Structure formats: C-alpha cells, structure tokens
Amino acid sequence: MIPEYIIVGIFTLIGAIVGTFLAYILNIIRDNKLRKEQINAFLQAMHEEISVIMDRYSQIIGEALKNLKEGAVLNVYDILSPQDFIIYNSNAGLIGQIKDNKLRKNIVRFYTLGKGFSNEVVY
Numbered sequence: 001m002i003p004e005y006i007i008v009g010i011f012t013l014i015g016a017i018v019g020t021f022l023a024y025i026l027n028i029i030r031d032n033k034l035r036k037e038q039i040n041a042f043l044q045a046m047h048e049e050i051s052v053i054m055d056r057y058s059q060i061i062g063e064a065l066k067n068l069k070e071g072a073v074l075n076v077y078d079i080l081s082p083q084d085f086i087i088y089n090s091n092a093g094l095i096g097q098i099k100d101n102k103l104r105k106n107i108v109r110f111y112t113l114g115k116g117f118s119n120e121v122v123y
Contacts, residue, residue, distance in 0.1 A: 035097065042087075042094045049087040050110065053080065082115050 057080070064076045082089075088111045098104040 039094060039097055042091050043098070045087045045091075046107065049085070053084060053114065056080070056084075080114060080117065085111055085115065 060076055064074060068074055088107075095104060095107060098107070
C-alpha cells in the first residue's frame with residue numbers, strides 16, 4: 001500500500017501543475033486583450049491625428065489654392081512639419097501589430113507622403 005503522504009504529495013504536485021498551467025493560459029488571454037486594447041487606442045489616436053492634419057491642410061493649403069490666381073506663386077509657409085506626426089512617430093512600433101494589411105499599408109503611406117510633402121514644401 002502507498003503511504004498517505006506520497007498520495008498527498010502527488011495530488012499537491014498535480015494541483016500545482018494545473019494551477020500554473022491555468023495561470024499561464026489566463027496571462028496569455030489577458031496579455032492578448034491588453035494588446036488589442038492598446039492597438040485600438042493607438043488607431044483611435046491616429047484617426048484623430050489624421051483628422052487634425054487634414055483639417056489643417058484644408059484650411060491652409062485649400063484656402064490658398066482656392067484663392068490662387070493663375071500663374072501666381074503659392075505663398076504658404078505654415079503647412080506641416082515632421083513633428084506634427086506625434087502619434088505616429090511615438091508609436092511606430094505598434095504599426096506592425098495591426099493585423100489588417102491594407103489598413104497598415106494605408107497608414108504608412110499617409111504618413112510617408114505627409115512627411116515627404118512637408119519636407120518638399122519646407123526645403
């Protein structure tokens with residue numbers, strides 16, 4: 001017959017293994033949920049940043065272009081600077097975690113073109 005302390009030890013070991021495994025699974029689920037929430041918050045912030053950039057562009061460039069006479073020079077100085085892309089610049093590491101390939105590509109395209117545009121106008 002197996003001594004009682006060995007049976008108790010075996011059940012304790014099994015309980016510890018099951019408890020550790022469950023804690024591991026629950027941590028993975030929690031981490032995935034937090035990552036999704038972080039990416040969603042990042043996307044919402046980027047949406048706001050893009051809206052502000054587009055509004056500013058429309059107000060400054062749009063108005064200047066609307067009022068520009070044929071053959072005249074566009075004389076606008078306050079457009080964009082690379083520092084205006086603060087959400088994108090400070091969270092660029094999250095872009096790779098966006099699962100939607102088309103969305104990810106469009107985000108990178110918008111910011112690349114926007115930064116290029118701001119550099120062309122400034123320099």
